[in-house]
Each structure stands twice: as structure tokens, then as C-alpha cells.
Amino acid sequence: MLTTLPLEAFVCREVMNLYYFSHEAFDPNRHLILTTALVISAMGLSLLTCDLGIVFELVGATSACALAYILPPLCYVKLTKRRTWETYAAYVCITFGCIVMGISVLLAGAKMVRGEGGAQSC
Structure with missing residues (x-):
């Protein structure tokens, strides 16, 4: 259970990078922003949902x-x-x-x- 969120965030972040920024080089700031946005959105959904x-x-x-x-x-x-x-x-x-x-x-x-x-x- 501990590795589920990082694995899914990795896949989602890679898909977003390939879809939106395929023509650009790797950018550590973009990597940090996408990862932070994914983690915060997952945390927000988990705080708002009573029954998963x-x-x-x-x-x-x-x-x-x-x-x-x-x-x-x-x-x-x-x-x-x-x-x-x-x-x-x-x-x-x-x-x-x-x-x-x-x-x-x-x-x-x-x-x-x-x-x-x-x-x-x-």
C-alpha cells in the first residue's frame, strides 16, 4: 500500500510529460511542480471523500x-x-x-x- 501512490504518480507524471511536453528537454522544476500537484490533488481527494x-x-x-x-x-x-x-x-x-x-x-x-x-x- 505504501508504494501505490508513488507508482501511480510516476505513471501519471510520465504520461503528462509525454503528452504535453514531448518536444522539450527534462526540466527539474516542471518535474517538481507536476509531482507536487499530483500529491496535493490526491491528498485533497482523500480528505474530501468519506468512503473510497x-x-x-x-x-x-x-x-x-x-x-x-x-x-x-x-x-x-x-x-x-x-x-x-x-x-x-x-x-x-x-x-x-x-x-x-x-x-x-x-x-x-x-x-x-x-x-x-x-x-x-x-
């Missing part, structure tokens, strides 16, 4: 399904030139992952609308 269960459910519903069921067979389909039964099985796995992701997001959204969760008051 819904957030974890939404992140898990999207990223876990994508990483487990959608992206590996999608890469297989992209890298394979010939169509065999394995390619069709990969399409079935992709479809299954999209369905599971949709159901999980809908259930988490319904839980959020109903106000269910561990901590109701801060």
Missing part, C-alpha cells in the same frame, strides 16, 4: 477487466495474421470482458446512487 469503496469498485471494474480480459486477447488479435479458432476465442474473451466491465460499472453506479457504502458520514 465506490472509487475502488469503479477503478477495479474498468482497469481489472481491461487488464485481465480485454487487453491480452486484443494484443493477440492484433499480432496474429491468420484466423484460427484461437482468434475467435480471443474475440469471445474480449466480448466477455466488455460485458463484465459494463455490468460492474452499472452495479457500482447503482450502489453510488442508492448511497450504499461503508462510511455514510464523515
Whole structure:
């Protein structure tokens, strides 16, 4: 748990650097500003949110399904030139992952609308 925030901040900071400042050289001040902004925004969200269960459910519903069921067979389909039964099985796995992701997001959204969760008051 201790390394989760630094790892995610590293990835987010690198993506922002590549997207917005890909043509510029490394700047330590920009690095410090982006890191500080990420840490402060994460701290602000954690101070304002009483129950992170819904957030974890939404992140898990999207990223876990994508990483487990959608992206590996999608890469297989992209890298394979010939169509065999394995390619069709990969399409079935992709479809299954999209369905599971949709159901999980809908259930988490319904839980959020109903106000269910561990901590109701801060």
C-alpha cells in the first residue's frame, strides 16, 4: 500500500510529460511542480471523500477487466495474421470482458446512487 501512490504518480507524471511536453528537454522544476500537484490533488481527494469503496469498485471494474480480459486477447488479435479458432476465442474473451466491465460499472453506479457504502458520514 505504501508504494501505490508513488507508482501511480510516476505513471501519471510520465504520461503528462509525454503528452504535453514531448518536444522539450527534462526540466527539474516542471518535474517538481507536476509531482507536487499530483500529491496535493490526491491528498485533497482523500480528505474530501468519506468512503473510497465506490472509487475502488469503479477503478477495479474498468482497469481489472481491461487488464485481465480485454487487453491480452486484443494484443493477440492484433499480432496474429491468420484466423484460427484461437482468434475467435480471443474475440469471445474480449466480448466477455466488455460485458463484465459494463455490468460492474452499472452495479457500482447503482450502489453510488442508492448511497450504499461503508462510511455514510464523515
